[in-house]
Amino acid sequence: MKAFSTLLDRLVLTPGRNAKRQLLADYFRATPDPDRGYALAAIAGTLDVLHVKPKLLRELVMERIDAELFRYSYDYVGDLAETIALIWDHDGVPEEAAFDAGLRLGAVVEALNGAGKLQVRPLVRSLLNRLDASGRYAFIKLATGGLRMGISAKLAMQALADLGTQDAGEIEALWHGLAPPYESLFAWIEGRAGPPEMSAPVIFHPVMLANPVEPGDLETLTPSLYAAEWKWDGIRIQITRRKETVRLFSRSGEDISGSFPDLIDAIPFEGTIDGELLVGSRNEQGRLSARPFSDLQQRLNRKSVSGKVIEEFPVFVRAYDLLFQGEQDVRPMPFEARRARLAELISAAGNAPFDLSPLVDFASFEALDRLRLSPPDPVIEGVMLKRRDSVYQAGRMKGPWFKWKRDPHVIDAVLIYAQRGHGKRSSYYSDFTFGVWAQGPECDQLVPVGKAYFGFTDEELLLLDRFVRNNTVDRFGPVRVLKATKSEGFVVEVAFEGLNRSNRHKSGVAMRFPRISRLRQDKKPEDADRLDQLKAML
């Protein structure tokens, strides 16, 4: 546990990517199984441990210290886990505590997961007694699910690759099919064994990503070398069938098969497809027609799904690419060859909920731009450009694939609430709730339609922060209520990618990916947009 907590202490304070990678690689090198595998899982977010509630931790610490002394300390430190970790042995090390320098991360994880309901309290107390302050902090973060390290899976895989001669992409592909503590993965990377046996017969293959088209990019490209296809507004997925096993993954590798039994049961071919998951069904001509993203939302993030929801919101896959045909890896083939095979597969699938994302003919990028701005289907959010000879490779390389999105929607809104940010921004008011005008019972009122905490520059943040400090009319805990009347207030232009219906928001709409694109100090709040205009975009 000491090695793990030392690693966390360093990672938290190390901004440089290379230094983080070295810290990780050195840790993996020096730490035995299964500890390093559990650490990898904890850092990459794949570790399931018994969840300890903050309430239990508070009760345990209150057994040992005066409430007022605890409050002074918590006020000063600001973080519950850190306060408890530091204050635990304020009165010296108690007699029943046996500090245990040899207590290992693996033992902690296994003890937590083996504990029965009544054993949790004494177990947590005893672990806190046996760890030092840094170990207690790591343990509390682990057990309360608060271990947010800001380490991407990709960085962790690169650190693993530094242990041997395997490629980070291949390590990631296998990693997705394995479970902690990954002993066979380490053995393979270190050259002590062959590739690990998959615990699941179907694994996620890291997806190929596109770069946005930046100004000047298109001038350097030859149109005839690229194929164009529509970019559909659903969620990017990967679906694999191997014999009778079917898995549906999100583009980050999360297994979402459980939410879509209708799709899982309906895939008629073996192989792996990259495509867009959409809500929709076949029309009278027998063609699949997509419905807006807000309909797809009804199907996302559900643990179980009822027959009624499936009937109301049926899903299908609009296929973009083929990774495996049966058992054959076709990723090294050029895009056009893969696509020809994909087209055959889809046409043989008959009435199954799969179709092929059509290519868009274009003679020049000017012509494509016109198509992009007036697409034939409202569920299109732009076009993709794919080099006809591009192989399918994981990650986001510049050159083979581009995404050229429709311009974002913008509205003018009024700032209503503000909160302090986190980390570097903890002394700035940088999280904003904004609203638009709607007819109230007596007069117009502002209804909140979204929150945004980026999009502005550092100079603009100073300005916003100053506005908040000088124009607070009320406070609720950390939230400041801002002055916002027809004549006084702060207007911002908000850009967003799309709009969903929402039952949670009073306004009935929720924005996707909202950000503050411009400060509109030239406008008065009364010039801001109205809810009806927003609803018309649904």
Add this chain to the structure above:
Amino acid sequence: MKPDALLYPAPAGLYCPAGDFYVDPVEPVARALITHGHSDHARAGHGAVLASRETLDIMRIRMGEDFCAEAQVAIPGEPVSIRGVTVSFHPAGHVLGSCQIRIEHKGCQIVVSGDYKRGIDPTAAPFEPVACDVFITEATFGLPVFRHPDPLLETAKLLSSLRQFDQRTHFVGAYALGKAQRVISLLRRGGYDEPIYLHGAMTRLCDYYQAEGIDLGPLRAVADEPAADFCGRVVIGPPSAFGGTWMRRFADPLPAFASGWMMVRQRARQRGVELPLVISDHCDWQELTETIRELSPAEVWVTHGREEALVRWCGLNGIAARPLHLIGYEDEGDA
């Protein structure tokens, strides 16, 4: 005599009317008793100054020969009479020359601890417990979350980082008086015998420590090595050099900071510290409470720091205590 007639907080600092002197005054006064050389306690411009020989030397180094009109050396343990008030100086273990000051008059004894610590430190004479009616304690780290680890383990972290990141300059922020020399001495005890590079603000005091017989090993001034790249070297400078232009001469510097505040992660993050070294020249919570238990004074007065928590602890343990609310002590030596 009642203690608060013998000594009380006045605008210029703690004042003893019977002896007509101040302890660590924050404004120029006719007669001052100085506990130690940190700039928030030792200021220029007083008339007569009574302090340990080392503290007077340090004041001279930092403020010039004419830092006061008349300097008098206090020999630790030897009582001196000032207008009938008996005062004596006793080591406080904070930095070189630091002392507590015992003040006795008409059967009432008060000890002003100044800043102090109880941990082992070869660069300062160890704290000597002095019995008294009133003990005036600092509370810089007066919260139960502060528990300073073994400082040798902290410098071991620095040594291990030097091995792991052998191409990066390890820049250690440390206060020029006391902390810098303590960090160097700890590194030497940890077996590090390479030259250590100093910011200009550090050199005179390090020379003084060496002249006082405290071995700091080979030291070099950064300014004397214009061509060096300092890769894999230890450079010690004042915390104010963090992120300044002076730092730009180092390749990929790894910022470390030696301070008791480094106990709290958010503090380290706010300052951009990558390697926090929890090394303090003050008492942690346990040392504060153990010292109060050991001395068992009739009353405890708490000065600068987190007074409320220590006063609360005294209350819970049946010891009369109150905060003094002194102002003007803001951490040069903070930490």
